[in-house]
Amino acid sequence: SYELTQPPSLSVSPGQTATIPCSGDNLDDKYVCWYQQRPGQSPVLLIYYDSKRPSGFPERFSGSNSGNTATLTISGTQTLDEADYYCQAWDSSTVVFGAGTRLTVL
Amino acid sequence: QVQLVESGGGVVQPGGSLRLSCGASGFTFSSHSMHWVRQAPGKGLDWVAGILYDGKKKDYADSVKGRVSISRDNYSNRVYLQLNSLRPEDTAVYYCARRGFGVLLEAFDYWGQGILVTVSS
Numbered sequence: 001s002y003e004l005t006q007p008p009s010l011s012v013s014p015g016q017t018a019t020i021p022c023s024g025d026n027l028d029d030k031y032v033c034w035y036q037q038r039p040g041q042s043p044v045l046l047i048y049y050d051s052k053r054p055s056g057f058p059e060r061f062s063g064s065n066s067g068n069t070a071t072l073t074i075s076g077t078q079t080l081d082e083a084d085y086y087c088q089a090w091d092s093s094t095v096v097f098g099a100g101t102r103l104t105v106l
Numbered sequence: 107q108v109q110l111v112e113s114g115g116g117v118v119q120p121g122g123s124l125r126l127s128c129g130a131s132g133f134t135f136s137s138h139s140m141h142w143v144r145q146a147p148g149k150g151l152d153w154v155a156g157i158l159y160d161g162k163k164k165d166y167a168d169s170v171k172g173r174v175s176i177s178r179d180n181y182s183n184r185v186y187l188q189l190n191s192l193r194p195e196d197t198a199v200y201y202c203a204r205r206g207f208g209v210l211l212e213a214f215d216y217w218g219q220g221i222l223v224t225v226s227s
Contacts, residue, residue: 001168031212033212033213033214035151035214037151042201042217042218042219042220043143043151043201043214043217044217045213045214045215045216048206048209048210048212048213048215049209049212049213052209054215084150086150086151088151088213088214089212090212093156093163093165094153094165094167095141095143095153095156096153097143097150097151097152097153098150099150100150100151
């Protein structure tokens, strides 16, 4: 079965750029979505179609997908960006999530 | 506004059954595929099942195939998840999620608040 791999955690200082990778075989053959989940809350769609942002999310959130790796980039990270971030893709008719990356801003 | 509200969770013994329900409002329910995603305590997101907008196609994760059944009622705007032969490892918050369409086809653009299922004796 298809797998998506993410680092379990990442720490950045406020104002720095956070880069969260998501890897899978020939991942750029698929469209990747990203979700943000704050503690105790439901996931929220953050990025779709590799790099599109739903209205409501600031431009400092961006996504890309090339080769075997999709990347979520958060520029000028703020403390309110502390959350878990999940990548997601479709494998035929089933859905695959990465294990998630916990972003700490301190 | 789009709302998805899950219900039916609770504590059940191993081997037992439970039926989760998700009520939808604020959009044309019959136009969207609907899915269930779960999250075990302290763990990541785990896709469980999905059903096409008209109910004619259903897909399941290997981990639940044969024990879980998804269904929908487009008249009452509800999607269901029947959980059978429950195991302790099925303990999780279960989310109902809407699949988008058009440019959002690959995404789950709305999620419910989740409902806790605890499998324990």
